[in-house]
Amino acid sequence: MVDAKCKIGIMGGTFDPVHYGHLVTAEAALGEFQLDQVLFVPSGNPPHKDPIGVTETKHRYLMTVLATVTNPKFEVSRVDIDREGVTYTIETLRLLKARYGPGTELYFITGADAILEIMSWKDPKNLLQMAEFIAATRPGFSLGRQNDMIKRWFAQQEKSLNILQVPAMAISSTDIRKRVKHGKSIRYLVPETVDHYIYKNNLYGECSGTHNRP
Secondary structure, three states, X not given: OOOOXXXXXXXXXXOOOOOHHHHHXXXXXXXXXXXXXXXXXXXXXXXXXXXXXXXXXXXXXXXXXXXXXXXXXEEEOOOOOOOOOOOOHHHHHHHHHHXXXXXXXXXXXXXXXXXXXXXXXXXXXXXXXHOEEEEEEOOXXXXXXXXXXXXXXXXXXOOOEEEEEOHHHHOOHHHHHHHHHOOOOOEOXXXXXXXXXXXXXXXXXXXXXXXXXX
């Protein structure tokens, strides 16, 4: 069990594929919130995603391991992908609380767009009692009225929504998949190890990896 005084960041996502936006966000959260570690948690069967359109679990997990292996403060967890059925965030946080101990502070890191849907997540009020929430967004991006609404909802639960501005948040997994499909370069958008893995395993379409042939 980790020291009860630790502050652990939880970076959830499909990571399909993991990219520099995820890594820069995790590193920024480490510094901004003085975290001891960031745990990357590739999703298993998330309720808000069509499983047919999500890449096989083993590939998403291995790409995340390859992307994070050089940072001693990054770790990848199988807590979601080893569970059967739909994987809800509330259940993930409960399992991690049990693993790290009740005194450990958890910080759930996600995109600002995902935070807007938090009221539709399973047991949202208890979610806020399990962890602090960090909404990562690119500088200058505004969610408008929705942003004010979600902040008011957090305040009603006597919690604060932490906003983290990250320039690299402009990178998206969706765009990377499209670029690979059409044979365009993804160099400098993902770690080189991930680029090679996508090519080697022919992920994201018939043109996969043609941008990076040796």
